[in-house]
Amino acid sequence: MSAIQGTLSQTFSQLKKDPPGMTGLVVVTVIILVTLLAGIIAPYDPLEVDVYDRLSSPSAEHWLGTDQLGRDVLSRVLLGGQIALKVSLVAISVSMAIGLALGMLAGYGPRWLDQVLVITFDTLRSSPTIMFALAIVAITGPSLNTVIAVIIITSIPVYGRVVRTQTQALRDRDFIKAEVVMGASTFRILSRHLLPNIAPPLLILASMDVPAVVGMEAGLSFLGLGVSPPAPSWGSILYDGYSYIRNSPWPIIAGGLPLIAVTLGFTFLGESLRDIFDPKLRKKGADS
Amino acid sequence: MSALLSVRDLRVRYPLDGGLASLFDRESASHVDVAHGVSLEIERGETIAIVGESGSGKTTLAMAICGLAPVLGGEVCFNGELLETGKNRRLLPDRKRVALMFQDPVGSLSPRMTVGKLLAEPFHIHPGFSDNPNRSAPDLLALVGRGEEFADRYPHQLSGGQARRVSVARALALEPELLIADEPTAGLDVSIQGEVLNLLSQPQKKMGLGIMIITHNLNIVRHVADRMAIMYLGRFIEQGDAQLVLDRPRHPYTAALLSANPKPDPDAQIDRIELRSEVPSLLQRPAGCEFHPRCPYAREQCGNSFPETSKTGQSRTFNCFYPLG
Amino acid sequence: MTASSLEIRDLSVSYATPRGRLQALREVNFKVPEGGITGIVGESGCGKSALISAIIQLLAPNAQIDSGSVLLGGENLLELDAAQMRGFRGERISAVFQDPMTSLNPVLTIGRQLQDIQHRSRASSEEKRALSLKMLARVGIPDAEQQLKRFPHHLSGGMRQRVAFAMALMTEPSLLIADEPTTALDAPLEVQIIHRLQELQRDFGCTILFISHHLGVIAELCDQVVVMYAGEVVESGSTRDIFHRPAHPYTRRLLECDPARIGQRTASLPVIQGSLPDLVELPPGCIFADRCSETIDRCFNKHPRLGGIQHRAACHLAGDVK
Numbered sequence: 001m002s003a004i005q006g007t008l009s010q011t012f013s014q015l016k017k018d019p020p021g022m023t024g025l026v027v028v029t030v031i032i033l034v035t036l037l038a039g040i041i042a043p044y045d046p047l048e049v050d051v052y053d054r055l056s057s058p059s060a061e062h063w064l065g066t067d068q069l070g071r072d073v074l075s076r077v078l079l080g081g082q083i084a085l086k087v088s089l090v091a092i093s094v095s096m097a098i099g100l101a102l103g104m105l106a107g108y109g110p111r112w113l114d115q116v117l118v119i120t121f122d123t124l125r126s127s128p129t130i131m132f133a134l135a136i137v138a139i140t141g142p143s144l145n146t147v148i149a150v151i152i153i154t155s156i157p158v159y160g161r162v163v164r165t166q167t168q169a170l171r172d173r174d175f176i177k178a179e180v181v182m183g184a185s186t187f188r189i190l191s192r193h194l195l196p197n198i199a200p201p202l203l204i205l206a207s208m209d210v211p212a213v214v215g216m217e218a219g220l221s222f223l224g225l226g227v228s229p230p231a232p233s234w235g236s237i238l239y240d241g242y243s244y245i246r247n248s249p250w251p252i253i254a255g256g257l258p259l260i261a262v263t264l265g266f267t268f269l270g271e272s273l274r275d276i277f278d279p280k281l282r283k284k285g286a287d288s
Numbered sequence: 289m290s291a292l293l294s295v296r297d298l299r300v301r302y303p304l305d306g307g308l309a310s311l312f313d314r315e316s317a318s319h320v321d322v323a324h325g326v327s328l329e330i331e332r333g334e335t336i337a338i339v340g341e342s343g344s345g346k347t348t349l350a351m352a353i354c355g356l357a358p359v360l361g362g363e364v365c366f367n368g369e370l371l372e373t374g375k376n377r378r379l380l381p382d383r384k385r386v387a388l389m390f391q392d393p394v395g396s397l398s399p400r401m402t403v404g405k406l407l408a409e410p411f412h413i414h415p416g417f418s419d420n421p422n423r424s425a426p427d428l429l430a431l432v433g434r435g436e437e438f439a440d441r442y443p444h445q446l447s448g449g450q451a452r453r454v455s456v457a458r459a460l461a462l463e464p465e466l467l468i469a470d471e472p473t474a475g476l477d478v479s480i481q482g483e484v485l486n487l488l489s490q491p492q493k494k495m496g497l498g499i500m501i502i503t504h505n506l507n508i509v510r511h512v513a514d515r516m517a518i519m520y521l522g523r524f525i526e527q528g529d530a531q532l533v534l535d536r537p538r539h540p541y542t543a544a545l546l547s548a549n550p551k552p553d554p555d556a557q558i559d560r561i562e563l564r565s566e567v568p569s570l571l572q573r574p575a576g577c578e579f580h581p582r583c584p585y586a587r588e589q590c591g592n593s594f595p596e597t598s599k600t601g602q603s604r605t606f607n608c609f610y611p612l613g
Numbered sequence: 614m615t616a617s618s619l620e621i622r623d624l625s626v627s628y629a630t631p632r633g634r635l636q637a638l639r640e641v642n643f644k645v646p647e648g649g650i651t652g653i654v655g656e657s658g659c660g661k662s663a664l665i666s667a668i669i670q671l672l673a674p675n676a677q678i679d680s681g682s683v684l685l686g687g688e689n690l691l692e693l694d695a696a697q698m699r700g701f702r703g704e705r706i707s708a709v710f711q712d713p714m715t716s717l718n719p720v721l722t723i724g725r726q727l728q729d730i731q732h733r734s735r736a737s738s739e740e741k742r743a744l745s746l747k748m749l750a751r752v753g754i755p756d757a758e759q760q761l762k763r764f765p766h767h768l769s770g771g772m773r774q775r776v777a778f779a780m781a782l783m784t785e786p787s788l789l790i791a792d793e794p795t796t797a798l799d800a801p802l803e804v805q806i807i808h809r810l811q812e813l814q815r816d817f818g819c820t821i822l823f824i825s826h827h828l829g830v831i832a833e834l835c836d837q838v839v840v841m842y843a844g845e846v847v848e849s850g851s852t853r854d855i856f857h858r859p860a861h862p863y864t865r866r867l868l869e870c871d872p873a874r875i876g877q878r879t880a881s882l883p884v885i886q887g888s889l890p891d892l893v894e895l896p897p898g899c900i901f902a903d904r905c906s907e908t909i910d911r912c913f914n915k916h917p918r919l920g921g922i923q924h925r926a927a928c929h930l931a932g933d934v935k
Contacts, residue, residue: 173395174390174391174392174395174396175395175396175397175398175399177356177390177396178388178390178396178397178458179398179409179413180355180356181354181355181356181383181386181387181388182383182387182409182410182413182458182462183383183384183413183414184409184413185413188412188413192398192401193398193401196398196400196401197398197399197400341799341800341801341802342770342799447657448657477656477657477826478656478826478828478867478870478871479656479866479867479870479884479885480884480885481870481872481882481884482870482872482881482882482883482884483884485882486881486882486884489880489881504799504800506800507829507871507872507873508872508882510872510875510878511872511875511878511879511882531878544801545800545801548800548801548803548804549800549829549873550800550803550804550807550827550829550830550832550833551829551832551833551873552828552829552831552832552856552868552871552873552874553832553856553874554832554833554852554853554856554857555853555857556832556833560804563801565755566769566771566772566802567769
């Protein structure tokens with residue numbers, strides 16, 4: 001598909017002109033590469049306990065020091081990254097897909113369905129995430145899947161609302177009416193005319209959502225509602241480090257820095273992409 | 289044989305969503321009648337021009353025939369068959385046989401589709417028309433006088449005239465029997481207006497297409513229309529042969545509208561009929577003849593009842609108590 | 614030279630584009646005599662937006678004035694600094710555009726906006742209000758007192774355009790630029806507004822530059838006409854000259870295309886074949902040559918200069934035509 005290639009290379013050339021956006025792209029690429037290769041890069045087994053070498057400062061052997069059980073912090077951070085990205089990838093794609101479907105139904109479907117869905121979205125959104133998580137953990141026990149489920153359920157209304165508003169705005173536009181008059185089926189209108197116009201802003205929203213989800217996972221794990229020990233999550237690394245902060249600041253720094261990097265990287269990239277794809281901000285190509 | 293399109297006493301009513309204010313202000317109207325009893329017939333191979341000021345309901349009439357506006361009453365027959373109304377009281381015309389060109393040519397093209405895909409779209413929707421939709425697109429481009437290099441462009445890269453041509457191609461793709469063109473020359477330069485209108489008249493001769501042109505450009509009416517109908521506040525107040533109406537309007541509003549048209553001749557002598565104020569709001573429809581508050585010839589009777597339709601000669605109708613000679 | 618005449622001398626404006634410099638205006642020359650209404654006829658791509666933005670000095674960042682001068686009452690606007698120019702805009706030059714909704718603030722009342730535009734005046738707020746009422750009445754708005762309290766969206770398109778004219782004339786400018794102000798309006802309103810504009814012009818004595826592609830409106834309203842094509846003035850003269858004795862083939866073609874000038878019903882309407890030339894790589898000869906039906910060899914090699922004194926045309930054959 002040369003059209004997609006064209007869009008990609010065009011996007012990239014515009015991204016190059018925007019330093020924060022380019023920084024974001026580099027940071028995000030590095031984070032993704034490093035976490036994908038975490039199993040190979042990690043110098044130690046992240047679960048390997050060494051009680052004689054507890055809470056050590058960074059050294060040639062342990063670049064980021066060790067934690068209270070003598071586990072290599074760098075290896076734990078790397079593997080924790082895998083968990084963080086897995087959670088965000090799964091949670092965001094599932095909630096985006098469901099939100100997209102429900103949002104388009106609400107925006108294009110009959111009015112009663114719209115009202116039912118909007119009330120459901122608002123009810124879900126009005127309940128505090130932590131309370132919600134506690135309730136689910138009480139039923140299922142803490143696990144990675146619980147974290148993912150909580151994030152999905154609380155994110156669906158966010159995507160659903162955005163998609164609904166977009167769909168409603170597009171529904172009355174002439175190009176949709178023109179397809180109706182031509183006899184296009186509802187499915188065709190939704191999939192070929194509405195979706196391509198809703199998807200780009202939604203993908204940008206999703207990319208800016210990654211830090212929020214990573215933060216949420218860390219927060220839930222920090223509270224002991226997420227990934228169960230001894231599996232390394234950035235949240236549990238922070239929690240462990242927090243208890244021993246007087247003895248050694250290194251686990252806290254090592255667990256916090258990637259969170260900051262993910263937040264800044266995805267936010268910079270997302271904002272830059274949003275500006276590039278916003279037709280109002282986009283400079284018209286030479287119309288020749 | 290029955291007419292291609294026959295509209296009887298069509299009424300279109302939009303509900304008004306007053307929001308919070310309507311809770312407190314019960315007096316305000318809960319609906320607005322945009323078409324208020326419209327009747328017209330279109331024969332095969334004929335062009336009818338619908339003329340009127342903005343807000344007169346011209347576009348709504350087109351939308352209603354295409355099933356995009358809620359119909360309150362009246363009936364619409366296509367080739368003698370009564371059109372059903374579906375959910376929300378919208379008409380259900382046969383999409384292949386009725387085509388609509390929107391006022392905004394760029395806005396009516398799906399923004400993330402290339403011209404090539406946009407032109408193949410009618411054939412994808414109605415697979416019976418072409419064995420290979422993607423191969424038919426270049427033929428359509430040729431039909432409207434554009435080459436294949438055009439196929440990769442996106443709507444926002446087209447000029448008004450180019451987008452208009454693409455709309456014409458899409459509208460004619462399925463060889464419809466009726467084409468409704470809403471302001472087909474709006475925003476076009478004078479030097480290319482003719483191109484678009486000529487594109488429409490060619491297939492008309494070939495396939496006996498019936499065309500309904502909605503326009504406020506009176507200059508083109510004489511050249512493209514066989515008949516014309518003048519709309520005011522959701523009603524036709526005069527209808528008839530285009531030449532006759534243009535040369536000898538009977539309704540004062542028609543005369544005023546025609547006289548208001550500036551002539552491209554600095555020495556032209558125009559006897560203008562000055563109209564008082566502006567088109568009234570549809571929410572406050574005047575009693576009697578809706579035009580009487582602005583009419584220079586209005587008398588007492590005009591404010592009391594709506595004039596019956598008068599018929600003179602062949603298909604010439606008007607609604608006025610005191611028609612012009 | 615009088616206080617409010619406008620003269621454009623050898624004005625060239627170009628835009629930086631990825632393909633090279635797009636020469637939007639090339640040596641544009643015309644005079645708008647004081648207290649007259651001059652119409653600019655031009656189809657899309659004729660360079661009218663570049664011309665307006667050069668006159669009011671609000672050019673896009675990628676635009677550049679390559680040469681020439683814009684003289685208002687003998688003063689070259691292009692030599693003014695930013696602060697002086699700000700003083701000129703609104704005070705001595707006003708503009709009215711096609712869509713009044715874009716120039717009116719949707720969240721402020723009409724009255725508020727009419728007062729705000731008098732911010733340079735030392736008058737008391739009662740005096741400003743009185744002037745607002747007077748101006749609204751002058752542009753033909755009934756019930757002005759009530760209208761002051763209303764918001765732009767309460768008004769019809771025609772009323773909004775009248776308010777825009779009231780605002781533009783409030784400071785009694787020397788020059789009023791009207792860019793397609795009646796294009797979006799229905800014919801009866803269009804006629805009302807151009808007549809009102811003629812009256813206002815007589816009363817205020819300002820110079821009006823009226824841009825439109827509607828030949829009928831130009832013929833009815835203007836004393837002088839400038840015909841532009843692809844960034845050049847191809848013909849200028851009195852309205853009668855242009856409409857009765859057009860000297861440039863483009864003007865003639867344009868007039869022929871106007872269905873209002875064709876009395877008898879025709880099966881197919883005339884059009885100007887071809888398309889605008891590439892303004893990045895200009896043809897060496899006449900800018901209209903490849904769409905013109907009356908060319909000689911010289912038309913493709915040598916660029917014609919604007920000839921004549923009162924009635925001017927940029928055509929090698931213009932002399933023969935007369």
